[in-house]
Amino acid sequence: MLTTSAFVAFIQAYTNRLDELQPLLDQLDNQIGDGDHGTNMTRGFHAANERLTSTPTDDLGALSQTVAMTLLSSVGGASGPLYATVFLRFSAQWKGQSQVDAKEITEAIVQARDGLVVRGKAHVGEKTMIDVWSPAAQTLQENPTVSGLLKAATVAAEAAVGTRELVAGKGRAAYLGERSRGTCDPGSVSSAVFFEEFANVIVGGVEKTPWPTLVS
Amino acid sequence: MKKLMNEVGHYVDEMLDGIVLAHPELRRLPGTTVLVRAKKADKVALVSGGGSGHEPAHGGFVGPGMLDAAVAGEMFTSPTPDQILEAIRAVHGDQGVLLIVKNYTGDVMNFEMAAEMATMEGIHVEQVVVDDDVAVQNSTHTIGRRGIAGTVFVHKIAGAAAEAGYPLETVAQIAKRTIANVHSMGVALSPCTVPASGQPSFQLADDEIEIGIGIHGEPGVRREPIRPADDVVDTLLDTILENAAIQAGDDVAVLVNGLGATPLSELYIANRRIAKRLAEQSVNIQQTRVGEYMTSLEMAGFSISLLKLDHELTKLLNAPATTIAWRS
Known part of the structure; x- marks a missing residue:
């Protein structure tokens, strides 16, 4: 069950993880992009976090909308519109609700995945966040329960690690062609952390993936 | 790292302040990263922009005969849709707005979202995407070639076409022809x-x-x-x-x-x-x-x-x- 206070706690927890992982995300992006994924995400989620704590509401849709608009105006790059799209889809799905169950969470995640595909025009296998969002959404669809959320977080982490072997087809890494192989996609890692923290807020006790030792 | 800067978080902001202090013919829209020139309502307005770190691009090409507004993003990061929208609102007259965008995933997405928002406000917006970098293979399966320095030719030529009073469709066509001809x-x-x-x-x-x-x-x-x-x-x-x-x-x-x-x-x-x-x-x-x-x-x-x-x-x-x- 996701409540408004759990949602706010999720954004807070995700922001904290981004703070921790900013150097790693920048480093991954440096290897195959322009080196600012961690910096941009941290800036955006700090802004979103501040905005949420200053505008209390019991509407999950309104909270998601606030996060989306803040990310849109503070992240930039490709991550801004993409992560904003995730929260815009959450907002549409959860409008007027103060809490949602695993089924409604699943539906929102699936909608977010579809939104990412439309906005980013990427397909599975192109070394983008779709490579995480797609299997995670599918896992949840097959098992739209709390345990499905845990499984989705595990699947997301494995998928993010798996992007190391992929050649980029979208985003700045695509210009490297074959040379993009060997580095994990930073947007996929930040997405996997998203699923990890999301599951942790709802279920609790989720083990934190040791990203720095796993992907650097 | 050795840089002539103060707070890293103020880098773009302080640079923009410095530009308008040196060049009073440009104005910074309050609370934004947008540089504009004096508004000329009877022509197509040209808006371009991109990440900072490319100076003199893009603010250096704002003025009579070239751009009407330039939107600066964070360092090497596309500007955000709200900033681009502010630029469009500030410069559009009665002839519509042409957005000149370099072909990067982020830039194209952010400008597209701004164009969608401006269209909802009833502003006629066209967008052209510059992809002059031949180092990158062109293929329908990838995002295609990057936009680099050849973009300045597009600013110049589309700017002259707009200044000459051509309608938006014609200015956009000429910009596209320039893009096709620059490598x-x-x-x-x-x-x-x-x-x-x-x-x-x-x-x-x-x-x-x-x-x-x-x-x-x-x-x-x-x-x-x-x-x-x-x-x-x-x-x-x-x-x-x-x-x-x-x-x-x-x-x-x-x-x-x-x-x-x-x-x-x-x-x-x-x-x-x-x-x-x-x-x-x-x-x-x-x-x-x-x-x-x-x-x-x-x-x-x-x-x-x-x-x-x-x-x-x-x-x-x-x-x-x-x-x-x-x-x-």
């Missing part, structure tokens, strides 16, 4: 360091150069040993000529663009070879620009852009323009 490629001798990261964007040995570099410190397409300037020019020019349908007797404009830390002397040495090669192929150089137009912070290196001209493009290229970084 560029760059090389780096040393990387650059984004202030927020503090680390060089890639490592290059003392005797290595990075061929096919972009303008965001991203690695190029291959790494090769350093060699004489003429050979480096030939490598870039051969690839450009393979991709551009330029033949004996054609007219071209040449842009030799420094990436931020290349002495002007070296750019002139490169230009000497370019002129010789084009003369050997009986290609007529109508105009040559040598200097910094679209940089990549303190990267050493340069790019070559060739624009194939026709009668109309020549006329528009030569039309008057008064901006910080381009005068004609």
